[in-house]
Amino acid sequence: MIECTKRDDLRPMCPHCSTELRNVWYQPLSGIMGRRFIYFCGTCRKVLGISHRKGFWMG
Ligand SMILES: [Zn+2]
Secondary structure, eight states: OOOOOOSSOOOBBBBOOOBBOOOEEEEEEETTTTTEEEEETTTTOOEEOOOOTTTTOOO
């Protein structure tokens, strides 16, 4: 088992530009599978991830 610990005193690092993630930007992606969001670094604009909420129509 891996423990999951909440940390508010640290900021995650961007894996691309290795700076602290102070601002994560996102843009909505619309398609037939519902609304998703693409998240990217506010410093280098490289993509960090995409949300995978299938059938999420109301957001
Ligand atoms: Zn970055």
